[in-house]
Amino acid sequence: METFELLAHPARLRIVHALRGDRTLTTGDLCARLPDTSKATVYRHVDALTAAGILEVAEERRVRGAVERRYRLRQENAAISAEAAAALPADGYRPVFALAMAVLVAEFNAYLDGENADPVADLVGFRQHALWLDRDELEQLIAELRAVILPRLANQPAAGRDQYLLSPILFPIEQAPTDPAG
Numbered sequence: 182m183e184t185f186e187l188l189a190h191p192a193r194l195r196i197v198h199a200l201r202g203d204r205t206l207t208t209g210d211l212c213a214r215l216p217d218t219s220k221a222t223v224y225r226h227v228d229a230l231t232a233a234g235i236l237e238v239a240e241e242r243r244v245r246g247a248v249e250r251r252y253r254l255r256q257e258n259a260a261i262s263a264e265a266a267a268a269l270p271a272d273g274y275r276p277v278f279a280l281a282m283a284v285l286v287a288e289f290n291a292y293l294d295g296e297n298a299d300p301v302a303d304l305v306g307f308r309q310h311a312l313w314l315d316r317d318e319l320e321q322l323i324a325e326l327r328a329v330i331l332p333r334l335a336n337q338p339a340a341g342r343d344q345y346l347l348s349p350i351l352f353p354i355e356q357a358p359t360d361p362a363g
């Protein structure tokens with residue numbers, strides 16, 4: 182199965198999110214992180230992601246006679262290649278966008294269902310802005326966003342550092358007005 186197909190499932194994508202930041206988690210940890218997903222489903226998806234090389238076993242140890250495995254994300258294998266994205270027809274973006282929204286809703290619901298959910302204190306935000314940009318301005322905006330976001334992707338879990346899901350979504354909603362004189 183291609184990386185694209187593997188990540189095109191809400192539970193698998195949420196598992197990938199949970200392991201970002203060079204974390205190692207057990208399937209039990211992942212089940213706690215995805216309380217709205219059955220244990221059997223989490224185990225099945227961890228197996229699929231491991232078989233595909235997206236996850237790897239970071240550590241094994243015996244716990245009460247059973248083997249407990251801690252998994253780590255292989256970041257280099259957990260991304261959709263530019264070639265795969267470019268090969269997708271325009272209409273193929275519909276299910277990808279729907280998946281992204283389903284994951285976002287599932288993660289947000291899991292957050293709100295948590296006993297410590299406090300959207301105001303946690304600075305939860307979901308704003309939308311309509312911007313008029315030419316191609317150069319758009320490319321500059323994307324470069325600036327990358328410059329701000331990319332260094333933070335390397336942040337490791339630490340005391341006082343909560344994990345946030347940032348989901349920039351960018352698409353045109355109106356074409357440039359035409360010049361009536363020309």
